[in-house]
Every structure is written in structure tokens, then in C-alpha cells.
Amino acid sequence: MTRVLVTGASGFLGRQALPLLLAHGHEVHALARRRQTAGADGKIVWHEADLLDAGASAELVRAIRPEQLLHLAWGVEPGRFWTSTENVRWVEASLALMRAFVAADGRRAVFAGTCAEYEWTSSAGPADPNAEPREWRMRERATPIVPATLYGACKHATHLVAAKLAAQSGVQLGWGRVFYLYGPHEQQARLVPAIATSLLRAEPTDTSNGRQRRDFMHVADVAAAFVALLESEVDGPVNIATGEAVEVGEVVRMIATNAGGEELLRWGAIARSPSEPDTIVADVSRLRDEVGFVAQIGLADGLRETVEWWRRQLADVPPPGASPR
């Protein structure tokens, strides 16, 4: 039994990790601004605190003295998070948390990183047409780390500092780079929920041309991969992904198959940013061979379950534009 502190424990990803950690017999301390109320979580020790208040989180870590830390919290407001100044505050908060964890004799930490740490232009092919084409799968220690966004830069800077601090302190640090995830409880403004809820409401639904290819993983698989990474002794960056590149248009069509209303889709109504690469897909050999994890949930099954989850939610939530209850 290991004493594990999980941050972002009420979030999209964190809430999936908690039951797995409990099932594996760990003493689970869950940190969130507001605790998740649903679910059979009687054995989870909840702590309510704002990680952006470095003093409060340091005090909590001193009191809990976790042996392991699974740091999933980060501000990811849809649309805004690529450039939000909040990212800088999350660097500060994450480093203060890591300092407190090291000072409290923590043994192993796993942080959530992102595919946005990698150079994205590399997947669009080399600028020099005579250059050798680069491997376009993003690989942990081969693809250049050149984040295009403040979000990616902030995650990478956190890794750089946390990894050096860990190494010189005898603490292990695993760094799970998340690609594209979907599933129940996702923020409604993001791709899958936005398409699913719009089609379920039988509304005209704008989408891009859908030709870009992305590596999608169900959030339950992402959480299981993080738990496997935490329970391993693997150090450094590990891509958390399936290794399969799927066209976003294919994802949208699969949502429509389950939600109905394919004829409501307005393909191309949303312009793609020229800075968005055509393909973002992971090399998953570290996850498979070193961590020993392979995704279990296929995209068709995962999207069917997700659309049904949203169908149930829509019975309970007011339509857009209605005033909050």
C-alpha cells in the first residue's frame, strides 16, 4: 500500500484515476478545489485546496507526506488555454508542489505533460524540400522539443526544472505526454462533446474539413496508463497515446453514427489554423515496452459510450442560452 496524492482529482482525467488507484490497494489522497461528490469514493481522503495558492499546497503536502504524487491538475479552459497567462501560474504552482513533495521525502512523481511540447511543424514535413523527410511520429527522445504555444512552453519548462530537481534529489519522475483524449465528463466546449451535444439537440453543427489526423485515446485508458506509469519505475517522458492516427472527420462521422443527424454537419464551416499540423500521432513504444500498457478501448466503442453518456446528460441540463439554475 502506497500513499498517493492525486491533484486535479475532480477533473476529467483525475476522476478516472481514483478508482483504479483504490482498486490497486493504495491509500488515495485526492486534491481538488472542490471535491467530486458523485461515485462510491468512501475510502478516498479528499482535500480541498487551490494549488495556485502555493502556501496552501505546500502545507498540505507536509501534512500528508505522500510517497507518490500524480500531478494532473492544470488550467485547460477550452479555446483559451493555448495562450492563457494562467499557464504561467500553473508552472509556478507545479514547481512549488514539486519542491514540497521533494522536501517531504516523496519517492516517485508522475506529471501530466503534453504532445504540445514537441515541435509540431516537423509532422508537416521539412521546410527544405531537398531535406530528408523526418519521422513524423512524435518520439520521446528524438522529436525536437520546440513548443509553439505558451501552454506547450509552460509544460516543457515545468518538466525541465522538475526533472533536474528530481534527479539531484533521488526522486523518480515520470512525465506522461498526453495527446488527444475524449470520454465522459469532458468540458462541453471541446471537440467530441461539442459535436455530440449539438447533434443530439438536432442542431446544425459546424466542423472543420476534418482532414487533420490525431491520436485519440479514451480518458479511461489515459487514466489507466498514468496509473501504470506511476506504478512502474520508468523515468522521463512517456507518450500516453494509442499510436493510431485517425482523421478528425472520421471521429465526427462516428459521433454522428451514434447521435444521429449526419446531414446536420456543415463540413468546412470552421477554418483550420495554418499553424495546426496535419498529423499529430505518438510513437508508443515506451508506453508499450517499458510501462507495459496498451489501450483497451477502441474508438468506435469509446465514442458510442461517450455519446450515450451525453444523451443522458442532456436530459438533465438546460439548453444553451438558458439561465443557470
Place this chain on the structure above:
Amino acid sequence: MTRVLVTGASGFLGRQALPLLLAHGHEVHALARRRQTAGADGKIVWHEADLLDAGASAELVRAIRPEQLLHLAWGVEPGRFWTSTENVRWVEASLALMRAFVAADGRRAVFAGTCAEYEWTSSAGPADPNAEPREWRMRERATPIVPATLYGACKHATHLVAAKLAAQSGVQLGWGRVFYLYGPHEQQARLVPAIATSLLRAEPTDTSNGRQRRDFMHVADVAAAFVALLESEVDGPVNIATGEAVEVGEVVRMIATNAGGEELLRWGAIARSPSEPDTIVADVSRLRDEVGFVAQIGLADGLRETVEWWRRQLADVPPPGASPR
């Protein structure tokens, strides 16, 4: 007249920058934990605050609303600073300061970086003897950024985040990478003061074999280079150095020439770490051609003046081991 906020204003480097900024007609706000009491600084507006208290520094920036920020403060306790956890706190403090500066509509910031951001092994030659020898002068956008130490990693992480935040906010950020500096008011445990004071006391003086080559610049030149960088519009990293590699043994001999006691030197008594590269020297073309700055103080003159400064100090300070007054 520009309203400039200088951090680390009482420090080794900051105290040299203040009179230059005043002489150039700026409104100078000096931030330090404790203000520098000596010197004719009647026109300087002093602010006493601890930058490691992010709330206090943000409040100060909101009140001052500086147009320019010269951020020189960082914890650099001799011997300890390469690996001290304090470095992580300085990342947090520096990023909080940068956020506050951007939020207060600041226009241009210049931060102190370090040659320890660069890959140091590159100057020792390639590991593969058949590989092409690399350029061993450290160049801003060519030498790989692979910091070997927590200090270097923390400076680099700060740059990465501050530069992205600046770019998306329409703020200019110059990043002065400091190499080796010396001069009056240096911390006494560092190379030049340690050798100078020991020889001035006519004590046996341990030194390394002195064969490593370093790029030494007088602190008054370093300060003038930072002021020139601040007054320029140059964005991104700029090496602050002379471009001249001098053997450390040569520096030690020049100190002995002024302090006397060359026969007291015990060459080789201090072992060099195998991780220390043979040569650390800057390419200074950006500083010379883009900022328009060239060092004014030769090493022989600078060291003579520094030894004389220490000679005057030793008349006033108790010998080592004496209890503080």
C-alpha cells in the same frame, strides 16, 4: 525618460547598473531585500521587498507601473547555487514578476541568463572521435541548450516561458547570458575575491591547476552591457561577455602580481570536477553588432583595481573565523 525597475539592485551587478541608468536620464526604481546605503543615489527610488514573496512583488509592480524591467535578482550563494532548491523558487518568483510586468503594460524587459544554459560538453569536443569538431564558442542560436545543472535548467525554463509570454503580449524581452564576471563587491567565496583576499593576508592559497579557460568580464562592463541591451530593441538571447578565453591560472597570476605572494599559491590543490569543460567562451557578435557594445575594461586593469578594492576592504573587515561584530 523611461521608468525602469531594477531587481537585485543592491547586488554585485545591480549596484553597477543604477548610476548608468541615472546618468542616461531614466527614472530608476531599485528593488532589493535591503537597500544599498552607500553612494550618491539620492535620485533613485528604493523599494524594499522580497521577490520570493510573489504577492509583494506583484503589488509593487502594479504601483510602479514600470515601462522597462531589468531583472537581475537571483539566488547565487557561492558553491551551493549550482544545485540549490532556491533556484526553483527563483523560477517561480521571476515568472510571477514577468506576469505582473506584462499585466501592468510593461514594454521591454531584460533578464539575466547564464552561460550554464548552453551544453557544456560541446566545448570539450565531441564524444565520437570521428565526428566533425563542433564550434566551441557558445553562440546564442546555434549552441544546443542542454543545461547540466539545476541552476542552468532554471534559468533556461524561465527564459522559455517569459519569452513566449512576452511574444504573445507584444512585450520585448532581451535575455543577457552572463559568463564569468569579477570586480568589487563580489561575494568573497568566489574565485577572484578568494584568491585576492587570501594572498593579501599572506596566507597559503589553494588553487586548481588553472588550465581551464573562461571568458571573464569586469562587472562594470557587464552592467553597461545590460543597460545597452535594455536601451536597444534586441529581442532574445545575447551573450554578455568579452569573447576572450583566458586561462584561470593566468587570472590567478595576475591577481598575485597585484596582491603579492605568488609563492603562496598551491597549484593543483583544488581538484577540477570532470564535468567542468576546458573552455567556456562566448561568441559576442550579437552583443557587438546588434547591441553595439564592446567591453571597455581590460583584464589587467580590472584585476588591479579589484585587488586594490579588496586591499581597502581588508583594512575594515575582521579576519576569517572572527566572530561577527
